[in-house]
Amino acid sequence: MEIIEMGHIQKKRKNLEKNNRLHFKQTLEKNREKKKTTITKRRRQKK
Secondary structure (H helix, E strand, C coil), X not given: CHXXXXXXXXXXXXXXXXXXXXXXHHHHHHHHHHHHHHHHHHHHHHC
């Protein structure tokens, strides 16, 4: 019983890690887009 439970927990952890990585990648992409927009705004303000 204990071994099965451990395996189940490990599977859950792996899934959580996958979801976190996907979420992390999405947030990184969003942050990059935000940075791009802020840089263009700054350039326009300098002109």
